Amino acid sequence: MDLRIKSFEEYQAKYKQSVDQPEQFWSEVADHYQWQSPWGQVLDWNFKEPNVKWFLNAKLNITENCLDRHVETRGDQTAILWESNFPDRDNIRLSYTQLHAEVCRAANALKSMGVKKGDRICLYMPMIPELAISVLACARIGAIHSVVFAGFSAQALADRINDATCNVVITSDGLYRGAKQVGLKSIVDEALQQCDSIEHVLVKKCTGEDIGWSEGRDQWWDDIVPQQSATCAAEVMDSEDPLFILYTSGSTGKPKGVVHTCGGYMVYAGYSFANVFQYEEGDIYWCTADIGWITGHSYIIYGPLLNGATTMMFEGVPTWPDAGRFWQIVEKHKVNQFYTAPTAIRALMSCGNDVVTPYDLSSLKVLGTVGEPINQEAWDWYKQMIGKGTVPIVDTWWQTETGGIMISGLGGHSPQQATFAGYPLPGIQPCLVDTEGNEITENGVEGLLCMKFPWPSILRTTYGDHERCRITYFSHYNDMYFTGDGARRDENGMYRIIGRVDDVINVSGHRFGTAEIENAINESEYVVESAVVGYPHDIKGQGIYAYVIQEKAPDDLEAAKKEIIATVVKEIGPIAKPDKIQFVSGLPKTRSGKIMRRILRKVAEGEPDKLGDTSTLLDPSVVDEIVGGAV
Ligand code: PRX
Numbered sequence: 001m002d003l004r005i006k007s008f009e010e011y012q013a014k015y016k017q018s019v020d021q022p023e024q025f026w027s028e029v030a031d032h033y034q035w036q037s038p039w040g041q042v043l044d045w046n047f048k049e050p051n052v053k054w055f056l057n058a059k060l061n062i063t064e065n066c067l068d069r070h071v072e073t074r075g076d077q078t079a080i081l082w083e084s085n086f087p088d089r090d091n092i093r094l095s096y097t098q099l100h101a102e103v104c105r106a107a108n109a110l111k112s113m114g115v116k117k118g119d120r121i122c123l124y125m126p127m128i129p130e131l132a133i134s135v136l137a138c139a140r141i142g143a144i145h146s147v148v149f150a151g152f153s154a155q156a157l158a159d160r161i162n163d164a165t166c167n168v169v170i171t172s173d174g175l176y177r178g179a180k181q182v183g184l185k186s187i188v189d190e191a192l193q194q195c196d197s198i199e200h201v202l203v204k205k206c207t208g209e210d211i212g213w214s215e216g217r218d219q220w221w222d223d224i225v226p227q228q229s230a231t232c233a234a235e236v237m238d239s240e241d242p243l244f245i246l247y248t249s250g251s252t253g254k255p256k257g258v259v260h261t262c263g264g265y266m267v268y269a270g271y272s273f274a275n276v277f278q279y280e281e282g283d284i285y286w287c288t289a290d291i292g293w294i295t296g297h298s299y300i301i302y303g304p305l306l307n308g309a310t311t312m313m314f315e316g317v318p319t320w321p322d323a324g325r326f327w328q329i330v331e332k333h334k335v336n337q338f339y340t341a342p343t344a345i346r347a348l349m350s351c352g353n354d355v356v357t358p359y360d361l362s363s364l365k366v367l368g369t370v371g372e373p374i375n376q377e378a379w380d381w382y383k384q385m386i387g388k389g390t391v392p393i394v395d396t397w398w399q400t401e402t403g404g405i406m407i408s409g410l411g412g413h414s415p416q417q418a419t420f421a422g423y424p425l426p427g428i429q430p431c432l433v434d435t436e437g438n439e440i441t442e443n444g445v446e447g448l449l450c451m452k453f454p455w456p457s458i459l460r461t462t463y464g465d466h467e468r469c470r471i472t473y474f475s476h477y478n479d480m481y482f483t484g485d486g487a488r489r490d491e492n493g494m495y496r497i498i499g500r501v502d503d504v505i506n507v508s509g510h511r512f513g514t515a516e517i518e519n520a521i522n523e524s525e526y527v528v529e530s531a532v533v534g535y536p537h538d539i540k541g542q543g544i545y546a547y548v549i550q551e552k553a554p555d556d557l558e559a560a561k562k563e564i565i566a567t568v569v570k571e572i573g574p575i576a577k578p579d580k581i582q583f584v585s586g587l588p589k590t591r592s593g594k595i596m597r598r599i600l601r602k603v604a605e606g607e608p609d610k611l612g613d614t615s616t617l618l619d620p621s622v623v624d625e626i627v628g629g630a631v
Helices: 008-020 022-030 062-074 096-112 129-141 154-163 184-192 262-277 294-306 325-333 342-349 376-386 466-474 514-522 557-571 597-604 621-628
Strands: 043-046 051-054 078-083 092-095 120-123 144-147 168-172 175-177 180-182 200-204 218-220 242-248 256-261 284-287 310-314 337-340 366-370 393-396 430-433 445-451 481-489 495-500 504-507 510-513 527-537 541-550 580-583
Touching (some): 008 022, 022 043, 022 262, 051 262, 062 262, 078 096, 078 129, 092 096, 096 129, 120 129, 129 144, 129 168, 129 242, 129 294, 129 310, 154 184, 154 557, 168 184, 242 262, 242 294, 256 262, 256 466, 262 294, 262 366, 284 294, 284 325, 310 325, 342 376, 376 393, 430 481, 445 495, 466 481, 504 527, 504 541, 510 514, 514 541, 514 557, 541 557, 597 621
Parallel strands (some): 078 310, 120 168, 144 242, 284 337, 337 366, 366 393, 541 580
Antiparallel strands (some): 175 180, 242 256, 430 445, 445 481, 481 495, 504 510
8 A cells, every 4th residue: 555645735735625525535545454344434523522534433443453354465574673671682573473462362361351342451561572562462352552661650659550440451560661670560550549440450570570479460472372272253343343442641630531533543643754754665764762652653563563564662761871872772673764753863962963963873764753843953953964964854743632743844844943843634624723813824923733634543532521621722723623732834834833822841852731730730749839930951852840739848959850750750750850849938929810921931931030920929029039039
C-alpha cells in the first residue's frame, strides 16, 4: 500500500480534494486497509454533542492490518527492533511472523484469564518488547488498553485504573532507565490497595529483582504466555468500538481518559506515518518516545506497523551511559527516520558536539520533532549537527486528542522554516479564531488554534464523562474543536505553534494541568493553598514554579520544599516535581476570589516590571511580597 504523497504539488492537489470532497478523499485512503466488511456511510458528525463517527458499521481488527497482512508478504522482515538500556546487551529483533505469534500468545493468555472484548487492561510497563506485544494483544481480542507511563506514581496509577475500572494490570518486576532501576511491581502493589476492580496482574520478568506476590492475583508472564497457542482469531471490531484510552492532563484537576476508536484511528495513524516520515521499504525508523504517551502509541506501534515498517524501540535514555547514546544507536542500526522531542535535542545540544562527531549519521533521511515548540537554536543545531544541513526536519504538531500528526512537513516534500510546523496534512482543516470565536481568515496573524472539520482519529469522548469532552474541546467556539494552543499563520499560510493558552504547562514535552499539580501540593501537610505557573526553562521548555501558602511560614525552608516535592512525587510522579517553590503569605486574588495568574507568570518569568494593571486585586500588597521573594 503506498499512501505517500511525493511532491508539494501533489500535496496541494490532495489537500484541495480533502477539503472539497472529504468523504471521497478518506474513503480512498481507507481502501488501502483490510476491512472485514465495508462501511456504509463514510462520516456522520456534529461538534455540538459532539458525535463523530467514521466508516460507519465497517468491521475490522487493527492487528490484522498491523500483522497478518504483512506476515503474508514480508513475514521475515523485522517488525520490532529493540535496543536495550545497556549498550553491550544484545538487541532483539522480532520479525512480522514472530511478532504475530507473540501477540497471539499474549492474547490467548489474556483470554485464559477471562478477558473479553470491551474490558479495560492497564499496561504499566518498561519499554520492552512485551509492552508493544501487550498493546497489540489487547487490540487482537478487543480489550481496551490503557497504557500508563511507568514514571507515574502509585497514586496516579490507581486513579487511572479506577477511572477506567480496569480488571487486569500488565507490568514487570522492575525497569531500567539509564543508571536507575525502578521497582514497578511494588508501585503496582501499592496502587492496587486502592483498586477493587483488578482481578489479575501479569508480571514480565525484566530486572530479576525481588518482588511482593499476591497468590491468586499475580501471575508470571513467562509461566503462562509462552505455552499458549500462536494463533488467535482477531476479534471482529466495529469501526467505532474503542481501541484504547490514554490519560492526559487539561486545565481542570483530574486527567481525562481520551478515547480513540478502531477504524478512524487506524486510517489516520497509518496515513500520517507514511506521509510525514516518507518511510520507504527497508528503512529503519526510530521514534524515541515512550509508549506511555500518544507519540509511542501512534508512531512506535500502530503507524509504523500499519505500513509494514521496521520500528525501533529503545529501553534507555539519551544521556546514559553518555550523551552520545542516541547517535551511537543511529550509527549502529543505520536509522533512516529519527523522531524525538525538542527537550532531548536541547539537552544533547548542551553536551557539546564532541559526543556527536564520532558517529556516522549519514543514514538519516528525515528528522522529526514533537511535543513542544522548538526554538530556533535547537532547530539549527538539529539541522546542522545531526542533519548535516541537508536532512529535512518535520516539526510535527498534534495532541493526544488528535490521535495523529495534524500540522507538519511531509519528509522533504514541504517547504521548511525553522520553528514552523508548516501546513496541515490533507484532511485537516485548522483555523485561527479571536477570543470571541470569530475566524481570522487573513494571513500574517496570530490566534487561537481550532479545527473546523473532523478527521478520522479525532477523540470520540473522554472515558465515562462525555459532557467533560464537550465542555473541554467543543464548547468554547461554535462548531469547532479547540486545541488549547495559540498559533501564528505567516504570509504563506504556514503555522507556527506558540504554545498553550490555557492552564496547561508543557514540561519536557509532558503535559500537566496547573490545577493537577496544585492539588498534589495541597496534599502536603502544612499547605493551605498553592498556585502553579510555567516559566521558560532552557532545557525543559517550561519549568514548574509553585507559590505556596503554609499554615505558618516554614522555619526550615529547604525541609519544607523537600516535603512538598515528596508529596508531588507521591501524588503524580517525579516528572511533575516543581523546579522552584516560593513560600508566600497570600496570592494575588481579585475581589471575586480568582487568582490573577498573569501576575504570578510574570514574576516567575523574571519580568516583575511587566505586571500590568493590579488595581482590581483584593489586596495589592501581596504583589510586593511576591516580587520581593521571587526565587
Ligand atoms: O501545546 C501543544 C504541544 O503539546 C500539546 C499536546 O500534548 P500531548 O497531548 O501530550 O501530545 C504531545 C505529543 C503529540 C499541544 O497542545 N505540542 C505538540 N507538538 C508540538 C507542540 N507544540 C509545538 N510544536 C509541536 N510540534
